[in-house]
Amino acid sequence: MTEILNLLTDNIFFGVIITLAAYAAGKKINAMTGITVLNPFLIAMLSLMALILIVKIPLANYMKGASYLEQMLPVSIILLALPLYRQRAKLQSHKLPILAGITAGVLTSIVSTIVLCRLFNVDELLLRSLIPRSITTPLGLLMVKNINGISGITMIAIIFNGVSGVIIYAPVYALFRIHHPVAKGIAMGTTSHAIGTAKALELGELIGAMSGLAIVLAGLITVAAYPLINLILP
């Protein structure tokens, strides 16, 4: 049985095909249920993990093909220039509030993560892995390499941030009296990148556009802050 399984999965097509199938299924289920938290990525990720763990497919066999998909990382970073360019007019109209807000958010994220990890006695390697979690995956994975964290942990933390933003936004907006759509969108994108932006788009077009803008800017500001992080974390 294990031999047949190995025979079927030990090739470069296997990983690519099941990843495609899982993503397509995720999109379909998301469209059918319309629940933001159940986003295509989360559904696909959990079903792939379940398949690999339950059927006991060697992770190395899955990665044989799947690692080629990962090679798209630099391409996706380059293409982030496009949404930034498309939203330049919106950025232009409230340049200072947007940049000030995102910079404050990025610094809050870095500082609060360090302080809380120290308070809770979390080890250094995990701390470093949690820092780049507010930003979009390609930039987060680029960043975690720069500050020597574990990319797998960063990956989980990025997903956690996306999902948590969708759950906490209403009480947070109320608690901090955030009512302006520009502020709502920037706050969502800075905390919860693309997953949060999907929710922001449901809340309103301007909120969604601002959240989309914040994804790229928060990512760039966080990457720019990495010499600072290396300075704080010797």
Place this chain on the structure above:
Amino acid sequence: MIKLSREIILIALLLAAGILIGKLIPFPSSLSSMILLLLLLITGVFKEEYFTGGISDLILKNLAFFFLPPAVKVIDSLGILEGVWVKLVLIMLISNVLVMGVTGMVVQLFLKTEKDHD
């Protein structure tokens, strides 16, 4: 077909330019490429149409797809989380509330001062 080829060639050239810049200054090459693309679009050297309705939009719309492999690979590092995951969830939740709150408040504060100047 010609449009698609042009798009792929431009992306490949941008990638190569980023790698070259990375040899000269210590800066992530994919980010150099991104900033270069932004500059070329702003200065009008590249038209936005070069990148619309083709492979770039397809990738941008389905960005999450390419991150399934690193996410699935997490299976391998789950062991590290044993015993600490409750702490981590708590830390991330508190931090996220602060980040969202502070970001929104600062944006609003600056929007208000902007209005006062009008």
